[in-house]
Amino acid sequence: MQNAALAELGLGEEWRYEAIDVAPEEFEARLRAMPAEGFVGANVTVPHKTTAFALADVASEGAGRIGAANTLVFAAGQIQAHNTDAGGLIAALPRSPRGARALVLGAGGAARAAVWALRTEGAIVDIWNRTGARAEQIDIELTGSIQVQDSFEIELNGVRIQVEGGAVTEFDQNDYELIVNTTAVGLHGEDPFVELPLRRAGFDERVVVADMVYGEGPSTLLQAAAAAGAGVVDGLEILVQQGALSLRIWTNREPPLDVMRAAARA
Numbered sequence: 001m002q003n004a005a006l007a008e009l010g011l012g013e014e015w016r017y018e019a020i021d022v023a024p025e026e027f028e029a030r031l032r033a034m035p036a037e038g039f040v041g042a043n044v045t046v047p048h049k050t051t052a053f054a055l056a057d058v059a060s061e062g063a064g065r066i067g068a069a070n071t072l073v074f075a076a077g078q079i080q081a082h083n084t085d086a087g088g089l090i091a092a093l094p095r096s097p098r099g100a101r102a103l104v105l106g107a108g109g110a111a112r113a114a115v116w117a118l119r120t121e122g123a124i125v126d127i128w129n130r131t132g133a134r135a136e137q138i139d140i141e142l143t144g145s146i147q148v149q150d151s152f153e154i155e156l157n158g159v160r161i162q163v164e165g166g167a168v169t170e171f172d173q174n175d176y177e178l179i180v181n182t183t184a185v186g187l188h189g190e191d192p193f194v195e196l197p198l199r200r201a202g203f204d205e206r207v208v209v210a211d212m213v214y215g216e217g218p219s220t221l222l223q224a225a226a227a228a229g230a231g232v233v234d235g236l237e238i239l240v241q242q243g244a245l246s247l248r249i250w251t252n253r254e255p256p257l258d259v260m261r262a263a264a265r266a
């Protein structure tokens with residue numbers, strides 16, 4: 001995807017994107033050697049995102065709040081940390097989540113990026129996780145000092161009450177305009193309607209469902225959402241969008257999204 005984009009931008013001769021496998025204990029040494037080898041930056045994936053952030057000299061606000069980096073820039077003798085997982089999710093959505101009630105399923109690194117991104121865009125975000133304590137923990141850590149619209153008013157029997165977004169254990173999936181699955185459910189064939197508190201027949205056409213899990217074809221979760229006429233965003237589109245944001249950071253050029261999409265889906 002990145003090499004196809006570099007070729008499209010006419011940078012294919014000068015620039016190259018390559019995969020490097022590295023064990024956690026070798027990560028720091030590998031990273032520190034890269035600037036001298038001519039690398040201008042790197043994408044970092046699981047399990048190195050937290051370490052990458054910790055090793056950086058400076059960080060974007062998002063990377064700082066999320067506590068993880070998926071994109072690094074080597075410049076002026078420094079390592080800069082960015083997190084394009086957050087912006088990639090927002091860019092993949094069919095419309096702005098501002099003011100929307102959103103449910104994020106999961107409480108790992110992908111959930112942290114999603115919750116931070118959605119709250120920063122002005123969504124009211126609830127978090128559900130199989131291990132409820134982890135959902136509470138990320139809710140508290142991420143609410144911190146950023147400005148969030150994590151609160152809304154509803155009218156109940158003529159009385160206006162204030163409701164806050166936060167960790168939830170039970171919910172009605174119809175209460176949300178956006179549902180984002182960041183759990184690993186579906187990655188190895190798990191049934192989302194068994195593992196997650198969602199009903200297969202419980203979607204309607206007003207909701208948008210995003211699933212970070214991707215593989216061959218749409219996930220079981222997205223198939224059910226699409227069958228109900230709901231909007232769907234697949235993990236590959238989120239991957240393309242985060243890749244495009246990283247490419248823009250490194251090259252300062254407008255990423256050719258269609259070329260990246262075609263390469264990612266090939």
Ligand code: ATR
Pocket residue numbers: 046105106107108109110111129130131134182183184185190195196
């Ligand atoms: P990442 O950093 O990639 O998001 P992670 O930290 O390993 O990954 O988190 C995986 C997420 O998937 C967690 O929210 C995990 O729930 P727990 O915190 O309860 O472990 C969730 N998950 C994985 N398998 C699951 C399953 N079968 N049912 C429900 N949630 C699951």
